[in-house]
Amino acid sequence: MKSYAEADLPEFSPFSGDTQVVFREKLRAARAAGSLANGAIGPLVIRHEAVTQLLHDKRLRGPGMDLARMSGIPEGSRTWRRQQNILLFMEGEDHHRLRRLVSKAFTPRAVEGLRPYTRSVIRKLLGAVFEAGRCDAVPALCNPFPIPVICALVGIEPDRIDDMSRWAGSILLALRFDAGSFLAEIEQAQAELDQYIDGLIEARRNTPRDDLLSRLIAVEEAGDRLSRVELQAVVAMMLVAGTDTTRNQLGNMIHTFAEHPNEWAMVRARPDLVHNAVEEAIRWEPATQAIPRFALEDVEVDGLLIPKGSFVGLMSLSANHDESTLPGADRFDITRESPNGWQLLTFGGGIHYCLGANLARVELTEALAELSSRFATLRLDGDPVPNPPGSVIMGYKSLPIAWTGAA
């Protein structure tokens, strides 16, 4: 069988610097030709049907520790050991066990309780800039939004939010392709976080509260429970998985609405559409453009061979916009009722399906509900600056917006 690498496939580079609109157009053209494209480190799967199939295919696993190795994180370092306990990088029995224990503390109801606090966070951020009528949404609204919510969920004291932001900033460097060059900073932050969490575990063991850390300490199944190192790793994982994703997704949603004034007017007129509007915004401009997988065996797609050992990018961005499974996919439509059997791919799927999806939905619906009740109109106030080429998360480094206040 002919290998995908020998076929004449469209090429996509994460370093092309294409704007999202150009990128989407190129993907649309590529989808017309087939399910595969060529990426920087392996094949990309771009059609919705193939992506959903491969997400549930046991011949593929998550990225494992290979990405950490490729990005220069030394084996045995603190950063390496923490990543070994991050669900996305785990497989098999270890993954199943940790995911089972963590998910018990992370159910829809557990995150639903965070709505009022989440709303107060976005309200406060907006209050600080509202009168000015304009701001850069990234530093003013998006960046400071997720960390207080995660702190509240985990049970971290409010006076440590600034420390957590600082640690998150450094620990997130571990996800860069050149993480090795930042090792000293990452290790320092991870050590400080571990030390703080240690103290917190001690405190919650003695006096449990209604928070995730207390629930994680308490979860026990057939005599199995989380060790101290695992608890530290879970908190680090929440920071890594829940910070960059949410703040970029919030920026993407604001960007999308700034470009669609009619839809903005509609969601303002009909607050019952907020939930649906968030689903559509997550589909339209997802923060995660590709889901990383690793082929454990040879896999065939469109009659082409993806050889065992390949890194495969399942392109959620492309699949979300695939008109062959979602009619009118090239339209941003907050009243959309997706057809039965259609699946949104921004949160992935299969055994690594985003454990924080319900939390992300709570955060984004509260943010949209607040913004849409305050801004009569919303528009771009200059050119948005996308994240630098090669970023794992898709979003904006700067997003100038302007609004008129609601009466």
Next chain:
Amino acid sequence: MKIVVDRDLCESNGLCVDACSDVFRLDDEDRLVVVIERPGDALRAQVEHAVRICPRQALSIEEHDS
């Protein structure tokens, strides 16, 4: 058809509830409850979708029940 839940796999992500709220719901402690264990054919497409999108593949359909 009869719906079977593998309780060892289910982790209450709630995607089945979104896919077919007539059949699936989460109880007060977020455990999955199958409201209609043997749904009629009118619900078949929705149930099959729920089975397909379960991240843990914890749901299955038994066809040959009496």
